[in-house]
Amino acid sequence: MHDVRFAGEDILARQLELAEANYQRLHEKRIRSISVMGAIGSGKTTLIEQAIDRLRRQGLRVGTIAADSAGDDDHRRFLERGAVSVNVNTQDDCHLDAHTVHHALDHLPLEAMDVLFVENVGNLICPADFPLGTDVEIVVISVTEGDDMVRKHPKIFAQTDFVAVNKVDLAAAVGVNPQRIVDDYARVNPHGKVILTSLRSGEGIDALLDLLGLRCTSTQW
Amino acid sequence: MHEYSVVDALISAVLPRLTEHPGRVKTLVLKKGELRILSDRALGNAFEILSHGTRLAGAQLVVEVVPTVVACPACGYRGAAGRLGEADDHFSIPVLACPECTAPVDVVAGRELYVDHVTLSDEPLTDA
Numbered sequence: 001m002h003d004v005r006f007a008g009e010d011i012l013a014r015q016l017e018l019a020e021a022n023y024q025r026l027h028e029k030r031i032r033s034i035s036v037m038g039a040i041g042s043g044k045t046t047l048i049e050q051a052i053d054r055l056r057r058q059g060l061r062v063g064t065i066a067a068d069s070a071g072d073d074d075h076r077r078f079l080e081r082g083a084v085s086v087n088v089n090t091q092d093d094c095h096l097d098a099h100t101v102h103h104a105l106d107h108l109p110l111e112a113m114d115v116l117f118v119e120n121v122g123n124l125i126c127p128a129d130f131p132l133g134t135d136v137e138i139v140v141i142s143v144t145e146g147d148d149m150v151r152k153h154p155k156i157f158a159q160t161d162f163v164a165v166n167k168v169d170l171a172a173a174v175g176v177n178p179q180r181i182v183d184d185y186a187r188v189n190p191h192g193k194v195i196l197t198s199l200r201s202g203e204g205i206d207a208l209l210d211l212l213g214l215r216c217t218s219t220q221w
Numbered sequence: 222m223h224e225y226s227v228v229d230a231l232i233s234a235v236l237p238r239l240t241e242h243p244g245r246v247k248t249l250v251l252k253k254g255e256l257r258i259l260s261d262r263a264l265g266n267a268f269e270i271l272s273h274g275t276r277l278a279g280a281q282l283v284v285e286v287v288p289t290v291v292a293c294p295a296c297g298y299r300g301a302a303g304r305l306g307e308a309d310d311h312f313s314i315p316v317l318a319c320p321e322c323t324a325p326v327d328v329v330a331g332r333e334l335y336v337d338h339v340t341l342s343d344e345p346l347t348d349a
């Protein structure tokens with residue numbers, strides 16, 4: 001018997017390099033970037049739509065990368081709001097990766113953008129393993145998913161620094177106490193920031209943008 | 222379920238290294254940071270299927286979990302992450318706050334995913 005030792009290079013090293021390259025590129029262009037993750041239908045697109053409205057009113061130019069398994073519905077919603085957008089179909093892949101974002105950036109007018117939102121594929125779990133190179137990552141969960149989301153996926157929330165607990169307007173109807181989600185999250189991630197939102201009506205979006213560092217009136221992030 | 226693409230990358234990384242090493246591959250030891258969301262069972266299944274018809278066919282994939290190590294910029298602590306849940310509980314999870322002073326910490330270990338080594342038997346590969 002004999003062993004062949006490996007140098008310990010990460011299997012996903014190329015992805016990590018590309019994430020770092022994306023990060024550098026966005027910083028050179030002084031673009032603040034936010035990656036939005038969360039289960040199917042939790043409100044990711046709605047969050048970005050509301051953000052586009054607010055940010056454009058502040059005079060900021062917003063770009064988006066819309067990732068979906070198929071179709072271009074989210075992409076169209078962003079265009080309608082006045083963002084520049086790239087549509088990415090991941091087909092059977094359960095998550096975006098840094099390589100895909102790297103190519104998507106080639107199709108955006110980076111010189112004429114102040115903020116970038118990347119909407120990941122609807123999936124709470126898989127995207128957590130694949131950094132894209134954005135400044136911040138936020139997970140959107142909906143009260144309609146139940147009040148045990150954090151307890152069921154503690155490892156994900158332990159590593160997520162921003163959480164929006166969305167659709168609180170439906171909390172009473174589905175018998176969920178949003179505070180319970182907030183408390184669970186504080187236990188697994190003592191430094192995490194969480195905000196209760198009703199994004200369809202825009203409730204909580206201003207506080208959320210504050211939290212994400214997007215309320216600066218200048219573009220010198 | 223992205224274990225397939227991970228195992229695909231793993232096999233592509235390992236095979237070229239084995240060309241100068243004859244012998245039957247017994248085990249492949251993978252180190253997985255505990256913060257990664259990959260399922261060991263799904264990795265094993267993917268390995269069994271994707272190694273088919275390669276020199277890794279029939280080998281055993283051993284996944285060894287690397288515990289989380291953190292460094293605290295505030296007080297200089299460097300060591301095991303604090304944990305939530307019983308210390309010897311399989312389901313306890315690392316907390317990314319300093320166990321000494323509660324400040325936010327940097328992750329030093331716990332997110333990696335790499336091949337540590339491959340064990341080959343020295344019997345020649347002439348049968349089959």
Ligand SMILES: Nc1nc2c(ncn2[C@@H]2O[C@H](COP(=O)(O)OP(=O)(O)OP(=O)(O)O)[C@@H](O)[C@H]2O)c(=O)[nH]1
Nearest residue numbers: 039040041042043044045046122166167198199200
């Ligand atoms: N009641 C209520 N509905 C909401 C709220 N936010 C979003 N919705 C609705 O929930 C549905 C899904 O919202 P999206 O923003 O498309 O969700 P998503 O996370 O982008 O979905 P996928 O991209 O398909 O994963 C839409 O019908 C929204 O109008 C909210 O705060 N309250």
Ligand SMILES: [Mg+2]
Nearest residue numbers: 044045074119
């Ligand atoms: Mg969407």
Ligand SMILES: [Zn+2]
Nearest residue numbers: 094126222223
């Ligand atoms: Zn997956």
Ligand SMILES: [Zn+2]
Nearest residue numbers: 293296319322
């Ligand atoms: Zn400390």
